[in-house]
Amino acid sequence: MAPALVLITSILCQQPSPATLTPDALVEAIESKHPIDWKGVQSPPCAEACVAETISYTKPRPQRIIKIAGHPSTVYIRYVQAKDSTWKLSGTFESHTWNHPPRHEVSQDRVTGKRYLRIASQGARGSGVDEEVETWFDLAADDFAPLLTIPTTAHHDPASAGIGRRLHTYASIHNGTVEATFEMHFKLDDTEVAIREYTATYRQPSPGAKFELSTVKPEVQLTALLDFDAAPSEDTLLKIILPELQAIAKGNNPAARATVNLYLRRSPSQLPAIESLRRQLKPTR
Secondary structure, three states: OOHHHHHHHHHHHOOOOHHHOOHHHHHHHHHOOOOOOOOOOOOOOOOOOOEEEEEEEOOOOOEEEEEEEOOOEEEEEEEEEOOOOOEEEEEEEEEEOOOOOOOEEEEEOOOOOOEEEEEEEEEEEEOOEEEEEEEEEEOOOOOOOOOEEEEEEEEEOOOOOOEEEEEEEEEEEEOOEEEEEEEEEEEEOOEEEEEEEEEEEEEOOOOOOOOEEEEEEOOOOHHHHOOOOOOOOHHHHHHHHHHHHHHHHHOOOHHHHHHHHHHHHHOOOOOHHHHHHHHHHOOOO
16 A cells, blocks of 8 residues: 555544644544544533534734534634644634524724624523623734633523613724623612613733723722623622612602612612612502
């Protein structure tokens, strides 16, 4: 047998890995259902059927990202092209997609022109809780390392009487600074009682480092407020929506007053302002 044929046969008899394959060869192996060594990937795709999609970018450098859609996770495998035109594995990222379809987009810095890949994933999930997050990657970097993860949409609907939250996020990057507006809706049962907008900026302490929270306006414990896995304390939320609760207590909307009154009767909060609201809402005989 010719040496070249022996080498090809030897390779085909082995289980190739993303590191030993080119982007095109990886897609071909997936589509032909050839066994692949997924070592290093926590949730190997293609346990059953899956689809491979090639995402190609020429700027800021030639690269291909193989998106392998599966359930419950979608895997992104990035290759960058070297000066000699060979392909080098840059890294992998797993996006869990329980309640949200796989999604990605590119944001371009409006000043520097740098491009960032944003990949959506499942965040917190459970009874009354669902969250989608986005993870940002620098498309000019050698590695495929996450630089920032922020929630994009989320909701928390307490099973018992409590303060529910719904979140919508709008994010962009300007001159190296990620600017995010978090629009938070607060509700009691099915009654929306308050809306708040928080504007946050995230900056890199050094080139290539992860983005860190820099400023928040108006001031709030943003990290705790955006945590849909471990909810902020009830008193923390009550302090945020207190002006609206006070306005409802003074108003003439019987349904809204009844909703707030019922909630406060069940709430264990002993904040002085809440005690005052209880007295104000107490039905007179």
